[in-house]
Amino acid sequence: MQYVADTIAKLNRTGPAQIEYYQAVEEVLSSLTPLLERDPKYRKHNIIDRMVEPERQITFRVAWIDDQGNVQVNKGYRIEFNSALGPYKGGLRLHPSVYGGIIKFLGFEQVLKNALTGLAIGGAKGGSDFDPKGKSNNEVMRFCQSFMNELYRHIGPTIDIPAGDIGVGAREIGYLFGQYKRLTGRFEGVLTGKKLSWGGSLGRTEATGYGAVYFAQDMLADRGETLEGKTCVVSGSGNVAIYTVEKLYQVGATPVTVSDSSGMIHHPQGINLATLKLLKEVEGASLSSYLVHHPEASYTPVSAYPDGRNPLWSVPCFAAFPSATQNELNAADAEALLHNGCICISEGANMPSTHGAIAQFLAAGICYGPGKAANAGGVATSQLEMAQNASMVQWTFEEVDSRLRNIMNHIYRTASETAREFGQPGNLVLGANIASFRKVADAMIDQGVV
Ligand code: NDP
Ligand code: 2IT
Numbered sequence: 001m002q003y004v005a006d007t008i009a010k011l012n013r014t015g016p017a018q019i020e021y022y023q024a025v026e027e028v029l030s031s032l033t034p035l036l037e038r039d040p041k042y043r044k045h046n047i048i049d050r051m052v053e054p055e056r057q058i059t060f061r062v063a064w065i066d067d068q069g070n071v072q073v074n075k076g077y078r079i080e081f082n083s084a085l086g087p088y089k090g091g092l093r094l095h096p097s098v099y100g101g102i103i104k105f106l107g108f109e110q111v112l113k114n115a116l117t118g119l120a121i122g123g124a125k126g127g128s129d130f131d132p133k134g135k136s137n138n139e140v141m142r143f144c145q146s147f148m149n150e151l152y153r154h155i156g157p158t159i160d161i162p163a164g165d166i167g168v169g170a171r172e173i174g175y176l177f178g179q180y181k182r183l184t185g186r187f188e189g190v191l192t193g194k195k196l197s198w199g200g201s202l203g204r205t206e207a208t209g210y211g212a213v214y215f216a217q218d219m220l221a222d223r224g225e226t227l228e229g230k231t232c233v234v235s236g237s238g239n240v241a242i243y244t245v246e247k248l249y250q251v252g253a254t255p256v257t258v259s260d261s262s263g264m265i266h267h268p269q270g271i272n273l274a275t276l277k278l279l280k281e282v283e284g285a286s287l288s289s290y291l292v293h294h295p296e297a298s299y300t301p302v303s304a305y306p307d308g309r310n311p312l313w314s315v316p317c318f319a320a321f322p323s324a325t326q327n328e329l330n331a332a333d334a335e336a337l338l339h340n341g342c343i344c345i346s347e348g349a350n351m352p353s354t355h356g357a358i359a360q361f362l363a364a365g366i367c368y369g370p371g372k373a374a375n376a377g378g379v380a381t382s383q384l385e386m387a388q389n390a391s392m393v394q395w396t397f398e399e400v401d402s403r404l405r406n407i408m409n410h411i412y413r414t415a416s417e418t419a420r421e422f423g424q425p426g427n428l429v430l431g432a433n434i435a436s437f438r439k440v441a442d443a444m445i446d447q448g449v450v
Helices: 002-014 019-031 033-038 047-051 100-116 137-154 170-184 204-221 239-250 273-283 287-293 331-339 355-364 377-391 397-421 428-446
Strands: 056-065 071-082 088-094 123-128 160-163 231-234 257-259 263-266 298-301 319-321 344-346 367-369
Touching: 002 019, 002 047, 019 100, 019 355, 019 428, 033 428, 047 428, 056 100, 056 137, 071 088, 071 100, 071 137, 071 160, 088 100, 088 170, 088 377, 100 123, 100 377, 100 397, 100 428, 123 137, 123 160, 137 170, 160 377, 204 239, 204 319, 204 344, 204 367, 204 377, 204 397, 231 239, 239 273, 239 319, 263 287, 273 287, 287 298, 331 355, 355 367, 367 428, 377 397, 397 428
Parallel strands: 088 123, 088 160, 231 257, 231 319, 319 344, 344 367
Antiparallel strands: 056 071, 071 123, 257 263, 263 298
């Protein structure tokens, strides 16, 4: 596939050393051959070159003062990737690993993910290399205020609507919202993931994790299977992982693992949800403290991971929900999952599986729900928050959750019907990539060369 190699070579030249971005682009482009062969218009309009070049990339200095009175400087990003389908939409990530390649891969995935939801949202991503860990509330607030001092001029409820991602939850959204309001004098739906009393939506907190489980249910239903009574593994222990665990219990499954950057917990009787929420939503503690509450569970610190591989993927399970971060599941991990009988992967995280892992899942023919499909419930519910803000109403939890359920089912059907249309039934990587690319590309063609 010469066009894939040519595109990656060009990206290497124009934006060097952005490996996660090349990885995401390569995965998508490699799926597109059947579409490009069938319909020459995408080549004629040079859609690929246009799609991989963000419409706008903003980087800025974020200077703030720490509790000791020292001036700290971080780098801020907002990449407004594609607005063919609607205003830019996507989260903000605060993590020390953030650099241009991470934000770009996330923005690229977001464009296609948002297209799959069927809602009118374009794609963007932003964030900073600021590390919220170990920072006081006041430090986080001063950082967020400084970040917004630049960001506010680029965003708006019909322009670009940021939200959370790793390291950004309701607290950070609150500080960002407060500063936006102070700078502009406008109380409007410019951010999603807000708290309920000032414009948030019921169900947004739960949406990504619940959605990933709904997606797994839909994949399994097509094979006459359910999650009921099944053992599942979940990685991560943040927003996505916690509400994946919660929904798994609601559907009668037993999640037995979680992880964080310090290590992993295996609790064969089932992860205790109340303890998980206490540690992660209230105390901000490391998972090692889980053992204080449940000495019968086992904790493996990262330093003891065999060959540096997370032992979580070697725990026998029926279904796996990678929900921490990119490239957390490699080919050897995939082999272990398959070897132990896992038949379903639903990705809560963005790009958690390496190319080698994906190849194994596809070759084995198991249910594999790629992140841009399986975790789209978060951004879809963000759009439901925007809709409520715009019409000045608040829906019930049941209303939001039932819309989320329908949206996840729509995404599953779109990806699976597209895979069938192109002669590869069950290949949801191909189905999700072609369906979303085609939707964005057709809109770009309609709107001319801009
Ligand atoms: P959180 O910050 O709430 O949680 C992230 C979790 O992943 C934490 O347990 C964290 O551990 C762990 N983690 C993060 N980075 C690393 C790393 N480099 N190595 C090991 N563990 C790591 O984020 P979310 O739950 O919101 O996001 C998780 C994933 O889901 C991300 O890929 C995100 O892009 C994706 N996602 C999120 C959506 C949302 O609505 N929030 C929507 C769609 C996708 P620790 O706390 O120790 O750092
Ligand atoms: O990756 C994602 O889809 C998110 N972090 C959620 C984005 C959003 O706008 O809700």
